[in-house]
Amino acid sequence: MYKAKDLGRDRICFFDISMSREAEERVSLETALRQALRNKELAVHYQPRVCVATNRIVGAEGLLRWHHPTRGLVSAASFIEIAEEAGMIDEIGDWVAREAMLQQKQWAQAGHDIAISINLSPAQFRRGRISQRLHRILIETGASARSIRLEITESALLSDANETLKELNALRDLGFTLEIDDFGTGYSNLGYLQRYPVTALKIDRSFIADTKRWPIVQMIVQMGRLLNLTLVAEGIETKEQLRQIQKLQCHEYQGYLYSPAVAPETFECLLNGQQTIAPPPRTPASQLGILA
DSSP states (O other): OHHHHHTTSSSOOOOOHHHHHHHHHHHHHHHHHHHHHHHTOEEEEEEEEEETTTOOEEEEEEEEEEEETTTEEEEGGGTHHHHHHTTOHHHHHHHHHHHHHHHHHHHHHTTOOOEEEEEEOHHHHHHOOHHHHHHHHHHHHTOOGGGEEEEEEHHHHTSSHHHHHHHHHHHHHHTOEEEEEEETSSOOOOTHHHHSOOOEEEEOHHHHHOGGGHHHHHHHHHHHHHTTOEEEEOOOOSHHHHHHHHHTTOOEEOSTTTOOOBOHHHHHHHHHTSOOOOOOSOOOGGGGGGGO
16 A cells, blocks of 8 residues: 555555565664654764865855764665655654754854854644744754755645745745755645745755756856856766856855865864865765665
């Protein structure tokens, strides 16, 4: 039944032994994830957001990592869906927000007053009261909302639109900056760009990786500039890709060309100019979700 639902409903699926293995693995992973929260195995790594014009770090995206006891460093893409289904997303989301706010405050006190971006799951919006939860964490940490960017996917924006708009306006009123992540990956009705209080578009890496899709990148940049939005290109891996977004006058970029996501202490070295992260070997874009 669940397999049929995953494939789009209104269909029949026959049982396969692999389904049992998948179910057992999910249960095992859910149990291990609950233990990870208790054992403090989760961490936030930071990927630089870089100014295209100056090639200087202007921000960071906080990305959740799991120091798994047997699998090593695991990205959130491997377990966030399970966290949502198991009802753990609020607890994990609050923990990430708290870590990012404390880190931003620490860096600001050290003279690096850069903004940190964190991702909000559509499930967090569906569960409601996200603005109240983040307001409470702001008070607990003493962080500045103006230095925290909240990245929201298009699917979150278009799910229960009226309630989402209410939450986004509340977050904006608290001082948070709101951005659309993975822009361009599924919705043709772009009227919401003027309806919602967003200030930036992050162009999905799938458009950057495929040269045949660069006309779409150009269209997104032109539209974003007309709407006075900041344009951020994700997944920049090569100098040629960087040259292309320079020609298009994109504002910022992220990607392995400058640095992968790194631990806080390594990121601080980047800020201090004490260390340069060598780009890893070229990896097919389809595999980048492992440690994006």
